[in-house]
Amino acid sequence: MGETEATPDPPAPSPSLEEMALVRAMLAGDELALEAFGDGYFPGLLRFALARLHGDSDLARDLVQTTVCKALTKLKGFRGEAPLFAWLCACCRNEIAMHFRKKSHRPRLVTLDDMPADSSSGAEPTPSPFPGLGGSGESPDRALLRKEKGDRVHRALDLLPPHYARALEWKYLQRLPVNEIATRLEQSPKATESLLTRARNAFRQHYEDLSRPPDNIRPFRKLEAPS
Amino acid sequence: MSEPTDPTIQRADERTAEREVQRLLEEAGPRPEVSQKDLATIKTAFRAEWVRHTGAVSGAERTDTNGGTQPDRPAPLRLERDRPRPTRRVAFGPLLAAAAAVVLTAGLGWWWWQHSATTPMAGPAVARVEARQGQVLIRSAAVRSGADPAPWSVLPADGRIPLGAELQTSPGASELRGSLALRLGPAPKPGSVSEDGPSLRLDAGSRARIVSASVIELREGALYVDTGPAPGDEAGTGGESEHRPAVEIRTPFGVATDIGTRFEVRLLGGDAGPDALRVRVREGEVLVEQSGISESAGLGEELTLHADGTLDRSPIDTWGAEWEWVQQTAPPFDIEGRTLRELLGWVARETGWRIRYGDPELAQRADTIVLHGSMGGVTPDQAPDVVLPGAGLSARTVDGTLVVAPRVTTE
Numbered sequence: 145m146g147e148t149e150a151t152p153d154p155p156a157p158s159p160s161l162e163e164m165a166l167v168r169a170m171l172a173g174d175e176l177a178l179e180a181f182g183d184g185y186f187p188g189l190l191r192f193a194l195a196r197l198h199g200d201s202d203l204a205r206d207l208v209q210t211t212v213c214k215a216l217t218k219l220k221g222f223r224g225e226a227p228l229f230a231w232l233c234a235c236c237r238n239e240i241a242m243h244f245r246k247k248s249h250r251p252r253l254v255t256l257d258d259m260p261a262d263s264s265s266g267a268e269p270t271p272s273p274f275p276g277l278g279g280s281g282e283s284p285d286r287a288l289l290r291k292e293k294g295d296r297v298h299r300a301l302d303l304l305p306p307h308y309a310r311a312l313e314w315k316y317l318q319r320l321p322v323n324e325i326a327t328r329l330e331q332s333p334k335a336t337e338s339l340l341t342r343a344r345n346a347f348r349q350h351y352e353d354l355s356r357p358p359d360n361i362r363p364f365r366k367l368e369a370p371s
Numbered sequence: 372m373s374e375p376t377d378p379t380i381q382r383a384d385e386r387t388a389e390r391e392v393q394r395l396l397e398e399a400g401p402r403p404e405v406s407q408k409d410l411a412t413i414k415t416a417f418r419a420e421w422v423r424h425t426g427a428v429s430g431a432e433r434t435d436t437n438g439g440t441q442p443d444r445p446a447p448l449r450l451e452r453d454r455p456r457p458t459r460r461v462a463f464g465p466l467l468a469a470a471a472a473v474v475l476t477a478g479l480g481w482w483w484w485q486h487s488a489t490t491p492m493a494g495p496a497v498a499r500v501e502a503r504q505g506q507v508l509i510r511s512a513a514v515r516s517g518a519d520p521a522p523w524s525v526l527p528a529d530g531r532i533p534l535g536a537e538l539q540t541s542p543g544a545s546e547l548r549g550s551l552a553l554r555l556g557p558a559p560k561p562g563s564v565s566e567d568g569p570s571l572r573l574d575a576g577s578r579a580r581i582v583s584a585s586v587i588e589l590r591e592g593a594l595y596v597d598t599g600p601a602p603g604d605e606a607g608t609g610g611e612s613e614h615r616p617a618v619e620i621r622t623p624f625g626v627a628t629d630i631g632t633r634f635e636v637r638l639l640g641g642d643a644g645p646d647a648l649r650v651r652v653r654e655g656e657v658l659v660e661q662s663g664i665s666e667s668a669g670l671g672e673e674l675t676l677h678a679d680g681t682l683d684r685s686p687i688d689t690w691g692a693e694w695e696w697v698q699q700t701a702p703p704f705d706i707e708g709r710t711l712r713e714l715l716g717w718v719a720r721e722t723g724w725r726i727r728y729g730d731p732e733l734a735q736r737a738d739t740i741v742l743h744g745s746m747g748g749v750t751p752d753q754a755p756d757v758v759l760p761g762a763g764l765s766a767r768t769v770d771g772t773l774v775v776a777p778r779v780t781t782e
Contacts, residue, residue, distance in 0.1 A: 173425045182414045190405040190413070205409040206543030212413060213420040213506075213547060290398075297399035316396040341385070344392045351395065 160224035162305055167222050184306030185229055186212065191302065192233050195295065196240055207243055211236040227350075229303050300350035308343035315340060408642050416541055419508050419525045496531035497584040498553040498571065501702035503528050505549035505575070506541040526551070532581050540592070542576025550575050550700040555584050555618070569618050569629075570597040572700045574637075585616040591645065593637035594620065595697045598629050599654070599720065624648035624676050625661030632657055633720070634668075635697070639675070648676045653689045653723055690723030690771045698722055698751045706758060711740040714758060715775065721751035724768060729776030733764070 166184075169177035186208065193204035193211075215235045222231065301309040307329060314320040314328065326336040508523040511533060523539065532538070532553060540549035556568025573579060577592025587594065596618050620627040620636045625648055627636050632655025638645035650659055652668045659666050661676055668674040668684070675683040687693070698721040706714055715726045715737065728734035740762055749757050755766035755773060765778040 170421070171425060178418065178421055182410075182417060186410055186413055186417075187405050188402075190409060191403060194403075194405070201406060201409060202543060205406075205412060206548070209413045209416045209541070209543065210547055212417050216417070216420050216424050293395075294399035297395050298402045301396075301402060312392070312396060313401065316393045317401055344388055347392055348388060 160227070163228040164222065164224040167219050167228065171219060180306075185232055188229055188302030189232055189236055191298065193236055193240065196237070203243075207239045208236060211239045214239070227303050227305075296351060296354045299354055300347055303350045304343060304346055308339070308346060311336070311340055312343050312347060406642055412542060415508065415523055415539065416506055416547060419506065419523055422522075423525050495534055497534050497581055498532035498555045498568075500526065500528060500530045500532070500551065501554050501570070502552040502700060503530075503549075504551075504700065506547045507549040507551050507573075508539045508541075510537050511535060534583065535580065537578065537580045537590075538573060539578045540573050540575050542592075548575045550696065552700050552702045553581075555581075570702075571595070571618075572597075572697060574696045574700070582621070586619045586621065588621045589636055589638060591638060593635055593696075595633070595635045595700075596620065596629055597633045597720070598631055599633060622648050624678065625659050628658045628660070630656040630658060630667075635694075646678045650674045650676075651687055651693070653694070688723075688771060694723050701751055703748070704746065704751075704754070706742040706744060706746055709742050710738050711742065711762065711764075712737040714742060714754065715773070718751045718754050718773065722773075724771055724773040727772050727774050729774050733775065733777060 166177050166180060170181050189208050189211065190204055193208050194201065197204050197207070211232065215232060218235070222228065301312065304312070311325055311329065314325050315322075320328075322333050322336050322340070325340075326333045329336055329339070331339070503526060507526040509526040509530065509532070510523045511521040526538065538551065540551055541547045551573040553571045553573075554568055555571055568584060571587065572595040574593040574595070577594060578590040579592075579594055580588040580590065582588055598618055618629045622636065622638060623645065624638075627634070627648075627650050633653040634655075634657045635649075635651045635653070637649045637651075638647070639649055640646040648659075650657055650668055651673045652670055654670055656670075657668050657674075659668060659674055659676065661680070666674060666682060666684075671686055671689050673683075673685050673687045677683075701721045704714070704717045718724065719726050728737065742758060742762065744761075746754060746757060755775070759766050759775065760778065763778050764775055766773055766775050768774070
């Protein structure tokens with residue numbers, strides 16, 4: 145005996161409870177919660193809007209601004225049944241749809257003048273018409289799949305509670321040791337280990353959900369011959 | 372009852388899962404960065420909405436009320452009901468001391484009220500809001516150098532602008548897009564503003580500080596100044612007060628000073644901040660000074676001062692799409708009891724159009740045709756089409772000129 149037994153870390157609340165607590169604190173006037181909400185969800189929401197607005201940053205900023213300001217009045221009804229970020233994305237998607245309905249917007253037509261000049265006769269290789277895809281000898285199909293997969297990973301990270309996403313990025317992208325992550329999260333290394341496990345599980349769940357085809361897409365059925 | 376999982380298998384599963392997550396994250400790389408400027412804009416707007424929604428106090432105020440006065444921060448403005456109730460004393464000496472303390476506290480409180488910037492609307496008013504669209508925020512300046520400025524709050528529609536206040540209009544094309552029309556002027560008595568001061572408009576996505584009733588510091592975006600006569604007078608008929616000091620617009624690239632005019636000052640640049648100053652003159656003349664060198668721009672001229680000190684000058688139209696935001700921000704015009712000439716004067720002034728009467732007799736009658744009713748939210752360029760048919764007149768625009776003529780009816 146004689147050893148001091150380490151105090152066990154209290155059981156961590158589930159992400160939905162944490163998010164509900166954050167929302168409640170913010171609506172009760174807690175400024176730290178307000179800052180955490182902005183820091184945690186706005187960058188992901190901006191990325192979400194940018195991806196749907198073909199990188200129009202001014203429009204994305206305006207629509208995210210409108211989304212979050214309107215969402216503030218509806219947050220009272222947030223019950224944590226879906227991740228908070230997914231809920232905000234749904235609001236943002238509505239806002240984007242409303243914007244285009246109002247403007248009767250049509251997708252931008254790419255004229256021939258916009259396309260890169262044909263340089264097949266010269267020494268310069270023909271650049272990819274899709275920025276970031278197929279630029280390094282990779283086939284366009286493969287490059288597109290890689291980009292889609294990358295987007296899904298980023299989206300799954302955005303869907304996590306912000307500190308989960310940050311912890312995963314610190315661990316697997318910045319290769320920080322658990323002790324360093326624990327210091328940054330202001331908790332014990334043991335609690336950090338268990339947070340990383342929860343974060344990984346939640347990430348995999350979101351990633352699998354995003355990889356699944358939408359419910360409304362059904363496989364073709366064979367047409368039955370009339371009897 | 373479920374069978375317990377073998378811990379060795381569980382650990383192996385966890386290791387596989389971890390490797391899988393690691394592989395996915397490494398292949399995808401870090402999430403794309405977003406513009407910090409855009410994030411800051413969204414956060415500012417959200418904070419204002421949060422303050423409005425929750426009635427929450429700012430961080431500065433909360434810290435003060437919880438933890439007492441900080442050395443570099445003004446004492447919190449406390450409401451009378453928040454103060455501790457003085458203990459009742461029977462003895463005469465302590466009563467006198469308490470009374471003295473109350474007087475002293477009240478005096479100090481009054482001094483703070485006069486000098487504190489923690490309340491957005493504190494201090495003497497130097498401008499009043501004439502029209503406000505979308506989201507517009509206001510904050511008072513820091514009281515002492517080095518101290519934090521007061522937090523942003525939403526500017527009320529009928530707000531008074533105190534000396535030193537900073538204003539910010541929301542950028543963009545959404546319904547929150549903010550713009551503001553102010554009437555500058557000296558404050559003859561606390562809380563009120565002279566009716567005939569210059570008109571100042573702030574375009575969406577702008578930030579400016581009202582240094583005084585005649586000095587504005589433009590930090591971002593664009594503003595428009597109209598130092599002409601009060602609305603209702605014919606455009607360009609003068610009527611400017613002799614005693615009014617020239618309006619001075621200070622920017623990081625130079626100072627624009629009016630010489631009886633209507634003009635726009637805009638800071639040009641991208642995400643990295645402004646890199647040029649553009650002045651466009653719609654009427655009169657503007658003096659632009661940079662590092663001791665001054666240049667003047669006249670009617671229909673545009674002057675651009677670049678960060679490297681070079682200057683471009685070019686002619687511009689005084690009407691059209693480039694001035695659209697100015698008339699969109701125009702305060703409403705009440706037509707009840709006003710003459711046709713007054714209405715057309717307002718239209719000309721806001722749109723930049725010249726007015727031509729298609730009939731000499733109509734030009735003479737313009738002062739005697741009195742209008743009745745209301746235009747609602749009609750913008751200056753729409754006003755002729757809305758109002759003139761009721762007076763048996765029609766209007767058309769030809770190359771920046773509004774031609775008004777009796778309406779021709781075909782029977």
